[in-house]
Amino acid sequence: MSNIHVVNKEKDNLDSFCMIADYYNVSFRELIRINTGKGKGKGNYSYENRDPKYWLNNGDIVFLPKKQPPKKEYGNCINNNCNALTNLTSIKEKKPDDKTHEKDYLHVLVLVPGTTAPVNDLFLFLLGDENESSHSSRSGFSYWDECFIEDIFRLKKKIVNNNKDNVHFNFELYTDFSWTGDNSHVERVMGGKRLARELNRKYSSLWSSNEVFFHLIGHSHGGNVINAFTNEISKGSIFFEKWYVKTIVYLSTPFFKKIEQPDASKLHKSVLIFNIKNKFDLTQRFIADFSIIPSFKQATKNINDLLSTIKNIKNKFEPFMHSLKKYVQSLKETFDIFIISPYTKEAEKLFQDTYNRFSSNGNELKGNLKSLVQSVNTLINSIIEYINGVDDMPSNVKQETKSALKRIKEMIDILSENAKFVINEVTNLELRNAYGEICDFTDQLLQILASFAEHDWIIRVIVLFSINMLDYFDNTVQTNDHYEQFELINISLDEVQNEDKYIDYKNMRDFDILINKIEENEKILEGLFVSDFSKFKQKKWDNFEKVSSSLTNIFCDLIAQIISKPLLELKNNIEISIALINLIKNSNVYTKYLITTIDKSETAISIKNSMKTIFNFIERMSYRDLELFKIIDSTKSYYESALDINNPGTLGYFAMISHSVSRQKFSKNIFEEIVKNVQ
Known part of the structure; x- marks a missing residue:
């Protein structure tokens, strides 16, 4: 010791x-x-x-x-x-200068990591975890959970002990492999080629004439890298005559129907294939349909600017809301003193101090509003510049989108100027003018919101980005029994949803409703996107309107799980405000006359129409909300809880945690089957 x-x-x-x-x-x-x-x-x-x-x-x-x-x-x-x-180990570690006996044979257990981020950079950013984005998949054990590592070592130990009396038996654990980890067809194919080269370089000097059996374990798209590997080794030049694949373990691998199909020519006659899946795995069942263009952040020179601008808007929005609350609070304090307090020098000084603070808060609010609007305009300009830089986007799609964005920009500019005017009127206590200005401002704001709600413009812009980033679409499934190369092989299926924390929730059936709605639109997309990989770049724009409609339906179903409750809260607040206005209107003759006059104006009619459109949108989103998750941590806001990947039932949880359940530990059955297959 x-x-x-x-x-x-x-x-x-x-x-x-x-x-x-x-x-x-x-x-x-x-x-x-x-x-x-x-x-x-x-x-x-x-x-x-x-x-x-x-x-x-x-x-x-x-x-x-x-x-x-x-x-x-x-x-x-x-x-x-x-x-x-x-x-400390009973196996014989052979050095490069050692010699192998002709009867010696080697078993190699290979770990193949998946994508470092199953939903890639943009989606991780939207989940609030942009620092985790990476274009270099982690090698070794850093990708895998600790319990899984322990199982791997336990597996190795048992295999070695079972064969310790066999002088010709050799075993190695190969954990050095890594690939870019991008959610890209090209990168997965290159990953398969790289794995073949690495194994050839590692074992060819000693084992080129001996039997070598590879046992491959791949998580997520690591399983598709294994498929690409089987295609590469089938060519013969890189894989020697006596080298075979004897085990493949697919952990939550999204199985494509068209691309990345395996080749069985170098599979051993007693090969074992395992497929481990989780029914709550949103990545395997849906997100992996979309292969993203390689090196997403380098796809256009403006994408980093876009992400930075989105983050900047988020950072500017919080101080704007904080200053707005301060402004409203100081307005209330000013009125309380102005109306309630009897006139004295002390009251006059108190009013002046309070009013000065109110005025200062108004200036702060205008400054934050200006900063926020500048950030939004920068984002719109960046999106327009981004669209201009996309060569293969049809001109009519470009023009339609840019026109909508420019119109939104114009409306935001007018709205911000009117907002500053309203703040000035209220701050100067010109309340007779301010009420009318507030009505006009409300009308413009609601018109913008109604436009977004009626035409789904925000979602349509997201759809446009999604289509442009799309490298290929292939409707993935959870089983690989459609592989023609595997039709004579018995594939063992192991379902691990009982290990998923979401299994304890009473509203599990609602997940089935959501995934069924998504899969209906997936089938439509599958029909629209039928194409070879080489022709897909142009094919994806051929049916833009139909593709856009199906993707909008999917995104609305997903987004509803996050925003429907805040929208309902907004609707309730608007209804309370309307009730309060009616109460004030009936409180005395003057306010009743003033508000009734405004109620009959074109502005009031426009406001009512806009509100009707917005309320209809809120009700539609509420109908889509299946309440898949509950807020667990009371210290977090609704949005934080809705995006928390550790909160069972959130989209982030289904996409990342449910997708990772299979790599947490081996089932006893698979463990024993692999042990028996390595001998």
């Missing part, structure tokens, strides 16, 4: 962690957690606070059972007993 063992995680990919944990009977999970900085401490613990005691230095892990080593010993083994690590 006095030895110090150095483990270089870049070289060993945490493989030696298992050896150390087994040899010293310490917690493997604790060792992983300290290395990755997870847990309540997060970071490099001081030596005295570690239990069990490990020393971390410059990315290397030093296992130290007794005491902290002197700095000069970092990276070394003490007591000349470095072979302890090698002796």
Whole structure:
């Protein structure tokens, strides 16, 4: 126990962690957690606070059972007993200069990570997690859950122990593979080619003439990378005669119907294929239909500006709302003193102080309003510039969209100027003029909202972006029994929804309603998008109106789960305001005459028509809302809860957490079947 063992995680990919944990009977999970900085401490613990005691230095892990080593010993083994690590495993690790016997054979367990972000950069951004966007899939164990890693090592240990008396048996765990992780057909094909090259480079020097059996485990689109790999190795030049694929485990893989079909020519005659799925997996069942153009953020030079502008609007909206609340509150305080307090010098001073604060809040509100409008206009200009830069978008689609955006921009400019005028009128206590201006302002605002509600312009712009980013559409399914290459192979199906926390919710059937509505529109899109990959770029614009209609239906169903409750709250607030106005109108003759006169004006009629359109839209969205999730954390706002991926029933949860259930741990049945297949 006095030895110090150095483990270089870049070289060993945490493989030696298992050896150390087994040899010293310490917690493997604790060792992983300290290395990755997870847990309540997060970071490099001081030596005295570690239990069990490990020393971390410059990315290397030093296992130290007794005491902290002197700095000069970092990276070394003490007591000349470095072979302890090698002796911790019973398998024979062959060196490149070793020789293999003709009867020797090798089994290799390969982990293939999926997309780092199943919904890609834009969708992650909308989920409020833009920092997680990445174009480099994590290799080794960093992609996988800790429990899954433990199962992998447990699997390795059992396989090795079962074959320890077989002198010709060799086994390796290959965890070095990574690919870009982009949700792109081209990138997945390139990932399959890369995997074939890496395995050839790793094992060809020793094993080119011997039997080598590969056991591949792929999560999400990692399974489609495996399919691309089977196509690459079927060509013969990169995969030797006695090399075969003997196991494929698909974990939540979205199975395409047209692209990325497997090739069975290098599958072993006793190959085992497993398909693990979760019925609540929105990524596997829907999101993965849409393959995105490679390197999404580099697709156009304006996309980063767009995302930054959206974030800027979000940042500007909060201070605007805060200043608006301050303004309304100070207006109330000013009126209370002006109307209620008897005239005295003290009351006059109090009124003046309150009024000055009210005036200052008005100026702050105007400044924040101007800043917010500038950000919105920047976004609209960026979208127009983005549209101009899309070469293959039909000119009529471009023109229609740009005209709508310019009209919205004009209305926002007029609206903002009127808003500032209203703020000035109220701040100067010119209330007789202010009431009419407020009515005109309300009319313009409601007209814009009604236009959005009636024509779904916000959603149509999102649809336009979605179609432009689309590299290919292929209606994915949860089973791969449609693979012609697999028709003679018995595929084992394992459903893991019982491991999903959402299974405990009473409204599970509502998820089925949502997914059925989505799948109805998926079938329509499937018919509209029928095309080879090479022809899809133009095909996707051929039926723009029909495609746009189906995507709008899907997006409305999804968005309703997030915004319908706030919209209903808005409707209630408007109705309360109307009731309050009617109460004021009937309180005395003067206000009754003034408001009744305005009620009969063209402005009032326009407001009523706009409100009717908006209310109809709110009711439609409310009808679409299936109430899939409940707010659990009372400290969070509704929107935060609606976008919280850890809240069962949210879209983020279905897209990411439900999609990851399959990579949390192996089922006992699959574990034992793989053990039997590796011999």
